[in-house]
Amino acid sequence: GESVxxxxxxxxxxxxxxxxxxxxxSNSASDYxxxxxxxxxxxxxxxxxxxxxxxxxxxxxxxxxLNKTVKHLSLQIAATQPGDSAVYFCAENxxxxxxxxxxxxxxxxxxxxx
Amino acid sequence: xxxxxxxxxxxxxxxxxxVTLRCSPRSGDLSVYWYQQSLDxxxxxxxxxxxxxxxxxxxxxxxxxxxxxxxxxxxLNLSSLELGDSALYFCASSRSxxxxxxxxxxxxxx
Numbered sequence: 741g742e743s744v745x746x747x748x749x750x751x752x753x754x755x756x757x758x759x760x761x762x763x764x765x766s767n768s769a770s771d772y773x774x775x776x777x778x779x780x781x782x783x784x785x786x787x788x789x790x791x792x793x794x795x796x797x798x799x800x801x802x803x804x805x806l807n808k809t810v811k812h813l814s815l816q817i818a819a820t821q822p823g824d825s826a827v828y829f830c831a832e833n834x835x836x837x838x839x840x841x842x843x844x845x846x847x848x849x850x851x852x853x854x
Numbered sequence: 855x856x857x858x859x860x861x862x863x864x865x866x867x868x869x870x871x872x873v874t875l876r877c878s879p880r881s882g883d884l885s886v887y888w889y890q891q892s893l894d895x896x897x898x899x900x901x902x903x904x905x906x907x908x909x910x911x912x913x914x915x916x917x918x919x920x921x922x923x924x925x926x927x928x929x930l931n932l933s934s935l936e937l938g939d940s941a942l943y944f945c946a947s948s949r950s951x952x953x954x955x956x957x958x959x960x961x962x963x964x
Contacts, residue, residue, distance in 0.1 A: 783955035
């Protein structure tokens with residue numbers, strides 16, 4: 741069935757450490773993945789995306805890794821800062837550029853300790 | 855700021871009532887999406903419109919309907935409201951596969 745799941749509901753890290761948030765997806769037909777950050781009272785904010793023809797993509801302080809063999813996605817945040825505290829969602833998309841239905845995971849809460 | 859505008863930000867209404875949520879997409883985006891976020895269901899896709907036409911449908915109840923107007927803004931109509939409809943409703947838009955979300959409307963049904 742369609743599902744995107746996260747391994748850990750809460751991740752607590754020390755400020756300055758690197759964070760790794762994991763996500764498993766079940767639909768092998770998914771070919772596009774997005775990570776979102778949601779702060780309290782706000783909408784999901786785009787962080788980074790990756791297409792299934794890539795294994796890795798880097799942004800500013802963030803890296804997304806895709807392992808299609810085991811259907812696993814991860815978000816790495818370097819030098820985690822207090823402002824990174826939020827809920828992080830992975831989302832998968834199947835289909836063409838005009839069908840943007842996203843299937844979201846349950847989310848992981850990232851807590852950054854000062 | 856994502857560029858997606860939603861109004862109102864908060865809405866409190868009674869069971870059985872009808873409400874309309876409004877969304878203005880980012881400039882140039884033809885696709886508009888509606889998502890529902892509740893504590894027990896997470897973020898759920900409801901419906902997508904592309905340039906005025908319905909493009910994809912998700913877990914949208916028959917009591918809910920949406921439309922996209924010629925100026926590309928969209929409305930989500932929720933009727934015969936029940937307590938369980940209390941949730942955050944997000945509008946999102948895109949012109950490619952990257953979807954950008956608004957800040958949401960928090961609906962409370964009492």
